[in-house]
Structure formats: C-alpha cells, structure tokens
Amino acid sequence: MTAAPGARAGGAVAALPVGLAVDVTVPATSANLGPGFDAFGLALALHDTLRVEVVPAGLEVLVEGEGAGTVPLDERHLVARTVLAELAAAGMPAPGLKLLCRNDIPHGRGLGSSAAAVVSAVAAAQALLAAAGFPQDAGGTARDRVLAEAARLEGHPDNAAPAVLGGFTLAWCTAGAVRAVRLDVHPDVRPVLLVPQEELATSRARALLPETIPHTDAAFTAGRAGLLVHALTAAPHLLAEATEERLHQAQRAPAMPATAALMAALRERGLPVVVSGAGPSLLVLARGAERAVVAEAAAGWRCLQLDVDTAGVQWG
Numbered sequence: 001m002t003a004a005p006g007a008r009a010g011g012a013v014a015a016l017p018v019g020l021a022v023d024v025t026v027p028a029t030s031a032n033l034g035p036g037f038d039a040f041g042l043a044l045a046l047h048d049t050l051r052v053e054v055v056p057a058g059l060e061v062l063v064e065g066e067g068a069g070t071v072p073l074d075e076r077h078l079v080a081r082t083v084l085a086e087l088a089a090a091g092m093p094a095p096g097l098k099l100l101c102r103n104d105i106p107h108g109r110g111l112g113s114s115a116a117a118v119v120s121a122v123a124a125a126q127a128l129l130a131a132a133g134f135p136q137d138a139g140g141t142a143r144d145r146v147l148a149e150a151a152r153l154e155g156h157p158d159n160a161a162p163a164v165l166g167g168f169t170l171a172w173c174t175a176g177a178v179r180a181v182r183l184d185v186h187p188d189v190r191p192v193l194l195v196p197q198e199e200l201a202t203s204r205a206r207a208l209l210p211e212t213i214p215h216t217d218a219a220f221t222a223g224r225a226g227l228l229v230h231a232l233t234a235a236p237h238l239l240a241e242a243t244e245e246r247l248h249q250a251q252r253a254p255a256m257p258a259t260a261a262l263m264a265a266l267r268e269r270g271l272p273v274v275v276s277g278a279g280p281s282l283l284v285l286a287r288g289a290e291r292a293v294v295a296e297a298a299a300g301w302r303c304l305q306l307d308v309d310t311a312g313v314q315w316g
C-alpha cells in the first residue's frame, strides 16, 4: 500500500487522494470438489495480481496474461466495474483509476477466475478506503468484510471463501450472512489441474442442472461430502470414494464430453478426480506418485501440478 500525501491515518478525507495505490494477490480456486456442491472449495497456488492506483482523471485498464485481448478495457471490465461500484457505494469515488492486472488464472475453465476478480477488486477498494481514513463497518476483520461482500456479489460462496481464506474451505449462508471455515489439507495431497483449451461459462453449466434430484442421490452425496472432509484433511487414501457424487457432474457432462471421457478414464485407474468448479477443467487430488500417472493418462492436456495456497488474498 502506498499512502499519498494528504491521506490522514484515522481521519476521513473528502476524496481518495491521487497517488494512493494498493497491490493485491489472489489465488485460483477449485469449487465443489465433487460432493461439496456450492459449499466446498480449495485455493491453489496459481495467482492473479492487481495494482490499483488513484489518478487525476479517467479509467485506464491494462491486462497482461490470461484475458489479455478478450476482456473489455473500460467500465465493463469485471475488476474495474467492481472497484468503481464499491467506492461509489461507500460515497467516496476516486477522481480517476489506473488498474494493472497480471493474470495467471485461465478464464471460463472452472478455476474461479471471476471470483478471484471480484475478491481482488473488493479487497483493493476496501484497502483504498481504509488508507484514506474511511470509517470501516464495526465487527469482523477486514478479511471477513471482503468475504461477505465478494460472496454477495458472486451469489454463492464456494469460490470466494478459499480465494479469501486460502486452504480447504466449507462455506454456507445463514440468516443472510456468509460463514466459512478453513481447514488444512493433508500434506500428502498434491493437486493436479487438467485444463482444456475450450471455455465453458459457469452460467451455461448452471443452466444444465435439474430443478430437483432424487432423495437417494441427495443422501448418497451428503454421506460422501462428510467423508471428503475427513479424507482431505486426515485420510487421503479414502479420497477416491469420498469424491463421488450424484448432483452435478453427470448432469453437466453433455457440455464437456472430453472432460467426462478423461474423468472416466482416470477414475478407472482409481484416481480421485473431480470436475473443477463448473468445468471443463479437472482436478485430481493426487498423492505422491499418482501425479506421474495423471500426467501420462492426460497426455495432450495442459497439466498443472500445484501446491495448495494457504494464505488467501493478500493486499498491501
């Protein structure tokens, strides 16, 4: 965080001062993890970085890496739009903003790029407001406030929670409030992402889900979700069974046939593989030597062997 002359610690200023800047780093996330639909998520060591600087006038958006050449570079840009909306909602718009986005998280692949964009924007806006002495809501930490606002904007908290908290998260909503707990992944678990070329919009994948499901499928999936918490934190040898589910992956398979075929092939080898988020990427919760088996079985796919991100969004 760079404090500009004129910013007063603890005292509000009339407008965000020119020169104030914040740097944010946010991880990719893999939501659902099989049976934890709309609730479970895992943060991965693949990051977008964002720098937001208050300038005298206008909006300048620079994008490097993923999304360069495809995302809009004006007020429609997801990060810019969110920062502008958060500052406006606080009644403290900036005279102008310059954004530099360096993106490593692929878009539309089920790796939480839109949640990462929203989380980074909310964190940047809150950091700028705090540095300018804008009064913060009472209660909760700055990280709690970023999670609450990002989850509200996203509509479901399964990506926002790990993007904010890091690690393996269980998130839920109660009485209109977002709650989340963060758990440590067993150190033997070595995630592998398999990322195809083609994109699938999350909105399109959600439209494929049925309105209702049989009670037997709900009961099956609830049991596996409980088992997954144990397997991912303490008993990785149970992960293949623990990642089974009946709520969403088969229902969405027609929209991602190559993903479904590779998943079936990896399952036949006994590997704990799930569709990452709404797809079409796959996440294998591999152990040790299984990483090499995955790489060989998924020849032709972009194969990323990643650590778990344990820090969540960072700003300063």
Ligand SMILES: Nc1ncnc2c1ncn2[C@@H]1O[C@H](COP(=O)(O)OP(=O)(O)O)[C@@H](O)[C@H]1O
Residues within 6 Å of the ligand: 048, 067, 071, 077, 078, 079, 101, 103, 106, 107, 108, 109, 110, 111, 112, 113, 114, 115, 117, 200, 201, 202, 203, 277, 278
């Ligand atoms: N860093 C970003 N900057 C601008 N727009 C982004 C960014 N990340 C995601 N988006 C927008 O969100 C879309 C992808 O969102 P979504 O369909 O939910 O997929 P994902 O699984 O990657 O979150 C992109 O096509 C783009 O419009």
Ligand SMILES: N[C@@H](CCOP(=O)(O)O)C(=O)O
Residues within 6 Å of the ligand: 029, 031, 032, 037, 038, 039, 109, 110, 111, 112, 113, 114, 156, 158, 159, 202, 205, 206, 276, 277, 278, 279
């Ligand atoms: N629970 C959501 C998760 C969407 O994640 P994304 O990374 O694909 O945006 C769903 O499965 O629809």
